[in-house]
Amino acid sequence: MTHQDADSRFPRGERLDESGRFTREELQLAFRNRGMPLEALRYPLTPTGMHYLLTHFDVPYVDAATWTLTVGGLVSKTLTLDIDAIRARPATTLAVTMECAGNGRALLTPRPASQPWLLEAVGTAEWTGTPLRGVLEDAGIDDGAVEVLFTGLDRGVQGDEVQSYQRSLSIDEATRPEVLLAYEMNGAPLEPQHGYPLRLLVPGWYGMTSVKWLERIELVAEPFTGFQMMDSYRYRQTSDEAGVPVDLIRVRALMAPPGIPDFYTRTRLVEAGPITLTGRAWAGRARIARVEVSTDGGAGWADATLEPALSPHAWRGWSFEWTSIPGHHTLSVRATDEGGNVQPIEQSWTISGVGNNMAQRVDVIVE
C-alpha cells in the first residue's frame, strides 16, 4: 500500500543513496525535530527543552481559553470538555520514557527518506494528566465500538494526502490505567511544541501514538486506516506488504559519550585511566534485565551495573568501570529486556526506517 502518486506535488524519495550524504529535506527536518543531546542521559528526568520532539506538520496555535476536547462517536453521551474541566478531574503524575519509532533511521543502509534521527530521539519527563479511562467511562462506550481514534490540531500533507494528525488505539490499550490526557510536563503547563494545552500520553508505545494538541476523541466501529496507521508506522520490507503495526518501544540502551567532544566531528577525547561509563536503558512495557558494554568494537561484552528504574514506564540507569589505554577505541552498549529480547548489533531494516534499535557505537581517542 502506498499513499503517494508518481506525479506527486511533494516528491518523496523512497530510499536515499549510500554516499553518506544527507538531503536538504532531511536537514530541514533535523532542525525542526529536536534531538536530546546524549550528555543529557545524565539527568533521570530530561529538562523540558532537551527532550526530543517530533512534529509532523507545524506546531499549531491554540488558545486554551476557547479550546475544547470533544469525546464522541459510539458513546452514550458526547462530552465537550474545556481545560478547566480536565484539570478538575483526578490527576496522575508519571515518569515516562518516550522515544520516536524512527530513532536510528539515519544509521540504516539504504536510508529511507524521512526524519533522519541518529540516536537522539528519546527523553524522559514527568507527565501530569487525568487517566483517559475515566473520561471514556463518563462518556460510556457503546457495544459496537472497537477502537478509539485521536485527532490532533496539527494539519499538513503527507504521502500527498492533506490530513490532520490521527492515530487510533484498541479499546483495551486506550483504557489501560497509565494512559493519560496530559496537560503538564515536568511540573509546568505543556509548552506549545509538546501539545499545549492537552496531549495523549501512552507509556510504553513509541511516540507517534501520544497524539499532541488533542482536539477530538472518537469511538469508532472499524479499525482506523488513515495514513499514520497504514504507511510510515509499519514494519515491512516492501510497500506491497501490509506489514505489522509499530507499537511498543523496542529494547535499547544508550551511553553518554565520555570525555570531551571535537566540535565538528564529535569524536571524543578521553584521558587514559579509570573512567565510569554511564547511560540509560529502556524497553516498551518490559523491564530491563541486562546491559552489556563492549570497549573493543563489539568483540567482547561485559555486564554493566544496573540502577533501579525511575518508574515502571521509564528508563533505568547503568554504569560500567573502564580503564582506558591510549589509542582509538569503539565503545558499544546493548540491553536485554525481561522478555529475552536482545538489542541487535546489526541494523533492523524496514522500508520506513522504524524500530532500528541496533546497538550504539561511540568512537573515542584515548590520550
Next chain:
Amino acid sequence: MTHQDADSRFPRGERLDESGRFTREELQLAFRNRGMPLEALRYPLTPTGMHYLLTHFDVPYVDAATWTLTVGGLVSKTLTLDIDAIRARPATTLAVTMECAGNGRALLTPRPASQPWLLEAVGTAEWTGTPLRGVLEDAGIDDGAVEVLFTGLDRGVQGDEVQSYQRSLSIDEATRPEVLLAYEMNGAPLEPQHGYPLRLLVPGWYGMTSVKWLERIELVAEPFTGFQMMDSYRYRQTSDEAGVPVDLIRVRALMAPPGIPDFYTRTRLVEAGPITLTGRAWAGRARIARVEVSTDGGAGWADATLEPALSPHAWRGWSFEWTSIPGHHTLSVRATDEGGNVQPIEQSWTISGVGNNMAQRVDVIVE
C-alpha cells in the same frame, strides 16, 4: 591564520561540495543545536524549549550548590560569588532577540563545514539577571585592563585545540547597562542547555558573545586572541586574512511560512484568496525602519506594516496582506534598519559562514 594542522586528529573540511548534500557531521550538529521552527515567529517571546540553541561542546553538568563565579585579573579585589550572592544583587529583566552568527550558513555556496543553520537560529526570551557593570564596579577595574574575558565550563576540541569556551569584550561594551549576568529565562531558572546556573547576556551581539555556564570573569591587559575570537567569528574571505571581528547582529526579517506544510519537503500549501503574511524583524543595536515583502520571487517589493518593538533589544512584528492566486509562488521578505542597512538578496559569503543575512525565500503552492 588557521588553528588546524594538516594531520589533525579531527579533520575539518574547509568547504563542502556543491551537490546540495550534507555530511553526517553536519547532521549530528543539526540535531544537537536546536533551531526555532519558523511557525514560532508567532510568539513575541519564544517558548524556552523552542528557542534556538548552539552548544559548541557538551552541555556541562553544574551543581549550583557548589558552583561559584570568580571575578579576577586586573581588579582591586577578586570576587567569588555564589548563585545566592548574584541573585541578591539588583535584578533587571529584558526581552532580547538572540541569533547565531552562523544563521544562514547552509544557504551559502560553497558551504563552510560547520553548524549548518538554514534560517532557524534565532529566538527571543525575557532574561533576568544582574547588570555586569555593577559587579565590575564592586571588583574595581585596574587602569591597565583593556578587556573583560569570559570563560565557560564547557570544554572540548576545536581547530585541534583543547579549550574551554572563551570570549572577550572591550570594557566599554562589557559595562553597557543592558549587559547582564542572567540566571532566569522566561521567568524560570535557566535550563541546563541555556547556561545554568549563570550566563552572560549581551543584547545586540550575535550569540557567541553570550557565554554560557560562566565560571570566570577576568580583566586582562591585552586583547584576548583565543580560538573563538580569531577563527570562526571573523568576517574574511580567506584564512590568510586577519579579517574583521563579528559583533552586532545584522539586519534580518523572517516570515512564518503560511498555510500548511508537506511533511518531507516542507513545501507550503496555501488556499487561494486573501491571507495575512506575518513575521518579525530585528537588527543588533539599531531599530528596524522598514520591512518589504515580495510575492513574485524578488521582482517586486511592497512595504509591510510594522508593529512596535517588544523592547529596545528585541524583534519587531510585521504583517502584509496578500491575495494569493493559484499556482507556484516564491515569497520573500527583507528588512532595513535605521542605519540604512538593507538585507541583501544575494548571499554574503565568508570563509566561516558568519553573518549571511540574505533574504529568506518561501516556496508555496496556492490551490
